Amino acid sequence: MQEHIDELRFLSDTAGLDVAATEIQDRKTIDPTFYIGKGKVNMLAEVVNETNADVIVFDDELSPAQMRNIEKICKVRVLDRNNIILDIFARRAQTKEAKTQVELAQLQYLLPRLTRMWTHLSRQTGNAGVGLRGPGEKQLEVDRRLVGKQIAKLKLELEKIERQRDVRRKHRDDFYKVALLGYTNVGKSTLLNTLTQADVFVEDRLFATLDSTVRKLPTNGGYKILVSDTVGFIRKLPHHLVASFRSTLEETREADLLLHVIDISSPSFIEQMETVRQVMKDLKIDDKPVLNVFNKIDRCSDDVNVAMIREDYKPCVVISAQRNIFINELKQKIVEFASRKIVQMDVSLPIERQKDIARLYSLTRVLHKSFENEHVHLRIQIPPERLSLVREIVGQEI
Ligand SMILES: Nc1nc2c(ncn2[C@@H]2O[C@H](COP(=O)(O)OP(=O)(O)OP(=O)(O)O)[C@@H](O)[C@H]2O)c(=O)[nH]1
Ligand SMILES: [Mg+2]
Numbered sequence: 001m002q003e004h005i006d007e008l009r010f011l012s013d014t015a016g017l018d019v020a021a022t023e024i025q026d027r028k029t030i031d032p033t034f035y036i037g038k039g040k041v042n043m044l045a046e047v048v049n050e051t052n053a054d055v056i057v058f059d060d061e062l063s064p065a066q067m068r069n070i071e072k073i074c075k076v077r078v079l080d081r082n083n084i085i086l087d088i089f090a091r092r093a094q095t096k097e098a099k100t101q102v103e104l105a106q107l108q109y110l111l112p113r114l115t116r117m118w119t120h121l122s123r124q125t126g127n128a129g130v131g132l133r134g135p136g137e138k139q140l141e142v143d144r145r146l147v148g149k150q151i152a153k154l155k156l157e158l159e160k161i162e163r164q165r166d167v168r169r170k171h172r173d174d175f176y177k178v179a180l181l182g183y184t185n186v187g188k189s190t191l192l193n194t195l196t197q198a199d200v201f202v203e204d205r206l207f208a209t210l211d212s213t214v215r216k217l218p219t220n221g222g223y224k225i226l227v228s229d230t231v232g233f234i235r236k237l238p239h240h241l242v243a244s245f246r247s248t249l250e251e252t253r254e255a256d257l258l259l260h261v262i263d264i265s266s267p268s269f270i271e272q273m274e275t276v277r278q279v280m281k282d283l284k285i286d287d288k289p290v291l292n293v294f295n296k297i298d299r300c301s302d303d304v305n306v307a308m309i310r311e312d313y314k315p316c317v318v319i320s321a322q323r324n325i326f327i328n329e330l331k332q333k334i335v336e337f338a339s340r341k342i343v344q345m346d347v348s349l350p351i352e353r354q355k356d357i358a359r360l361y362s363l364t365r366v367l368h369k370s371f372e373n374e375h376v377h378l379r380i381q382i383p384p385e386r387l388s389l390v391r392e393i394v395g396q397e398i
Contacts, residue, residue, distance in 0.1 A: 007234075007235065054077070096161065180227065182272075187296060228255070265301070
């Protein structure tokens, strides 16, 4: 529970709020009118008075009516976790794609709320209320239609962006694709930077990354491997956001291998892993091979039994992306996975090594051949079981 409050504090902080106080309500049942019960709301009103707070943030999703009821008593704005997450996404969105996706999620979040208010009012007027429809009600109807129209427009825009993406993606068909995914702030972008010398923005805040970045992984073996970084996940991620970010998350769906990055220094890393697995199920990517990457080993407390984690979460590696610890081991594991797939490699041999060149022709499928500087350059496809033989011939290590 404390970890959930800490996370909400972190979310609020990222959204630009200063946290004045936190309160926990332990209840078996949800109060339909006030969610946390009237007594607790009265108590909250006192805390608001004492601390001069401008806003109350709830960790759960509240109904619009519950929000209004609490606002009436506490006299300040009430937000829920979804509002905060959507707000952070809106502030962070940089590219056209991310901005469009966030706006779509915001409107989709808003729409049922308009509808709910609308049905609530229409019930009041009843079926006989034809002549009784007030201007407020009409306004809602208009708003609802406008929001619906805007949603349709944004969806079309996203489809267009998605098609452009598809074209770009076609060029990458001959690469082995690795996607980084995981809870927010675990170090995915840091790892991409360490692995590929990329220059992705890193920050100790939630949702630093909202776009996907794809980079080549340099290997000595001529492997063609791409690594992609993308938006992080969080507990109770509003499902509109997941739906809207479908095209950004497409990299993960295209991937041959998923690197599930976990912050081993977080006390709630096991719960975070569960959340990520659930989102993977929602995205229907839970059938892909996964390599668990436990990051921030440099910050990990002594209580964590690393040996046991290594045993329990196979296949896995324990690394520090920031301090460059065990990064080569991770690279090797990635290459190992890649080599289980038919691998494509670019190799070059001096022309006088005719015999070796002939052996390559017999062991692999040659896709392309060219000559330069007394060397023959070959692009070859190698079945996994012949990989080490081929490596011996071309004398390359990973
Ligand atoms: N101590 C330590 N900190 C790390 C390590 N890797 C990343 N960090 C820090 O963790 C914070 C988050 O790193 P990011 O790379 O932005 O994390 P992310 O998973 O991309 O986060 P989002 O894009 O926000 O989902 C930053 O302050 C990093 O410097 C590590 O190995 N050790
Ligand atoms: Mg990131």
